[in-house]
Amino acid sequence: MQLTTHTDYSLRLLIYLAVRNEGMPATVQAAADRYRISANHMAKVAQTLVLYGYINSQRGRGGGLSLAQPASQINIGAVVRRTENLRLLECFGPNSTCPIDPACRLKNILGRAQTAFLEVLDEYSLDALVTNEDELRMLLGGA
Template sequence: MQLTAHTDYSLRLLIYMAVRTDNEPATVQDVALHYGISAHHVAKVARTLVQLGYLTSHRGRGGGLELTRAPSEINIGEVVRQTENLRLLECFGPNSSCPIEPGCTLKSVLGEALQAFIDVLDRYVLADVVENRQELRGLLAKQAAS
């Protein structure tokens, strides 16, 4: 399974926020610089994370983004479920036009695989994936400097 860039950037933005040492809000431009990605994409992801309640956004001078919860309270599986379309096939939706759906067992096999994927993600919180904060900070600083 491949996650969309939106989910990827959502997780990256949360990681960035969790490893920061600065008490000031982070800006979209800071995040984009440190990851080497488009500020436009980061802004779209930030809007999503604000709407979902993971971040707050402050406008104006001294404004920026802040986590609304501790990293130990942000479940990775929950973030993926909220940012990703997990409908693997047309038959996972309400309007399937597949003629073999009533007798097809592929849907249940893929559903089981998807559930296993989500179950693994549900075992982790943001704090788990940033235990190596120092290393991550160094890597992000190196990217920003290049």
């Protein structure tokens, strides 16, 4: 399974915010610069994460992005479920046009594989991804 860029950037932004040691919130531009990605893409990702309650966004002087909850409460499986289109195949939706859908074993196998994938992600929260925060902070230029 390949995650979309949106999910990838969502996880990256959460990691960035989790390892910041400055008192000031992070800016979209700073996060985008650290990962060498488009600020426009990062802004869209930030909007999504604000919508789902993972981060806070404050406008104006002294504003920026920060985690909305402790890293230990941000479940990676839940983030992926919210940011990713988990419909692997057309037949995973309600309007399948595949003629073999009622007898298809591949659909069931792929469904089980996807469930297993998500169950592994459910075992981790954001804090588990940043146990090496000093190294991550250094790699992100001081974050």
